[in-house]
Amino acid sequence: MHAAPFGPNAQSKGGASCRLYKARFQSDNLSTRDALADIRRAMVKNALHDDLIGRVEIVLAELFNNIAEHAYRDTGEGEVRCSIDLRGSDMIVEVTDQGAPMPGGEMPEGTLPDIDVALDDLPEGGFGWFIIRSQVNALSHHRLALGNFTRLTFDTRAT
């Protein structure tokens, strides 16, 4: 793999940079769980605070689950690549897959499902993009020739 899939501005920002994590894994549930455990360990090792570690873990869990379910259509197959870098006070997470495009070519708006409903009508899903959007400081998505590129930024200073 070369740097190009990681987007136009991936290496252009100045300032101190530190690679926290880089890996590729299959999009099945257990490989995803292992990757999340590795990412958590890398964050703990770098003494990042618990609130940030929790935010990153839930956001990446939702993003990886979405890739497995939608980009790779629940086949359990298909590679996810993820890199995490600390640049200044930002944590930059870049994720690529080789799966299907987002519906309509855009990331879903992530509206919170209505929960003021009868018991039987309570939603059991549809929370993923809402959770992602609520926990990141910046988010962008590009359709690649084959696959998707998503960049998420977390402010490591935010509490």
Add this chain to the structure above:
Amino acid sequence: MELNTIETDAAQVLTPMVDRIDAASAIQFKDAVRAATVEGPDRVVLDLGNVRFVDSSGLGAIVSSMKHLGQGRKMDLAALNPDVDKVFRLTRMDTVFTIYKDIETATDPQTGADAAAGTGHAS
């Protein structure tokens, strides 16, 4: 999924013996809760004390399990860690469930009885 079950006067307490309810374990969680609650008290308390992480699949499985109990029965939650609590607050599911800080409060005759009567606001 291993699920410990204890019946107290106030409720049936279900304790998942796992640290994650996520996309990999959501179905096993639902199956285990359904099997454990076929019959029993009207009030179930889900003790999440061992659970460090719940994603939206896990949240959906908990909601599904609560719905499956049906009318006249209810599911309360206890012992949510900060990350798990955050997922419930973000999605406003904290307004659907009564949430107790620990299992002792959830099964206390005083607070538990209030909650069983549908007036509990213990979180």
